[in-house]
Amino acid sequence: xxxxxxxxxxxxxxxxxxxxxxxxxxxxxxxxxxxxxxxxxxxxxxxxxxxxxxxxxxxxxxxxxxxxxxxxxxxxxxxxxxxxxxxxxxxxxxxxxxxxxxxxxxxxxxxxxxxxxxxx
Amino acid sequence: xxxxxxxxxxxxxxxxxxxxxxxxxxxxxxxxxxxxxxxxxxxxxxxxxxxxxxxxxxxxxxxxxxxxxxxxxxxxxxxxxxxxxxxxxxxxxxxxxxxxxxxxxxxxxxxxxxxxxxxxxxxxxxxxxxxxxxxxxxxxxxxxxxxxxxxxxxxxxxxxxxxxxxxxxxxxxxxxxxxx
Numbered sequence: 001x002x003x004x005x006x007x008x009x010x011x012x013x014x015x016x017x018x019x020x021x022x023x024x025x026x027x028x029x030x031x032x033x034x035x036x037x038x039x040x041x042x043x044x045x046x047x048x049x050x051x052x053x054x055x056x057x058x059x060x061x062x063x064x065x066x067x068x069x070x071x072x073x074x075x076x077x078x079x080x081x082x083x084x085x086x087x088x089x090x091x092x093x094x095x096x097x098x099x100x101x102x103x104x105x106x107x108x109x110x111x112x113x114x115x116x117x118x119x120x
Numbered sequence: 121x122x123x124x125x126x127x128x129x130x131x132x133x134x135x136x137x138x139x140x141x142x143x144x145x146x147x148x149x150x151x152x153x154x155x156x157x158x159x160x161x162x163x164x165x166x167x168x169x170x171x172x173x174x175x176x177x178x179x180x181x182x183x184x185x186x187x188x189x190x191x192x193x194x195x196x197x198x199x200x201x202x203x204x205x206x207x208x209x210x211x212x213x214x215x216x217x218x219x220x221x222x223x224x225x226x227x228x229x230x231x232x233x234x235x236x237x238x239x240x241x242x243x244x245x246x247x248x249x250x251x252x253x254x255x256x257x258x259x260x261x262x263x264x265x266x267x268x269x270x271x272x273x274x275x276x277x278x279x280x281x282x283x284x285x286x287x288x289x290x291x292x293x294x295x296x297x298x299x300x
Binding site for chain 2: 001003004005006007009010012013014017024032033034037038042043045046049050052053055056057058060061062063064066
């Protein structure tokens, strides 16, 4: 495996991006501060990556942030969608991460039993 | 933290919060020398002298200065109880360098842990900066640098499904080769 192989992926992805004007629809932000890491945020991030790969979601980007001051609800995940309120999810285990992808990101239904904050 | 690699994520998150654009991480395992070495160098805002003393204190919390988490005192403690050494050099405006050594066979040294997912996490944390991770084990070396990945990908995000697939396999394969 060579890092240069990424160039082929780029060519293909650039063509796809032109078709849908290259805008990401949703941004997934994972809290990766000390308490998040200790509560399993690395596994949560990995689950989101696995799901994006498996479902071939090309309009989603993933990011990490530091401490959010919500230590008792770690791992914390924020879903940011264009023209919508930010949804903050708490206690996002890999299992809940899968639900967030299937229900919220793919089907547009908020996973209400894990919402801890809604930011306008 | 029950894995040394989780501590690495924590330290690197400090560097990112400190605005670092360049982060170099070296993790060395040497069975013959019975040594584990971790070095993290960044060009972030750095830590002032007063805070520097505080971050080495295990009772120091993130409340006073938001850039610094619990990672440093935890790492220092682990180095010291495993007959290793801990060193931090930092100046306001000039970045931070942390070096910790551990006695590899010491019973109180947590396992390095899931390095595969850790490297993946670090790569995804550093899409917009340059992070270089070097892992050396008994003379074999694996190096990954986000700036190089970015230059291959141009405007395609790391979170593109095929890029995720590639990076996962690339890290896995290279770590496997280290063990062979």
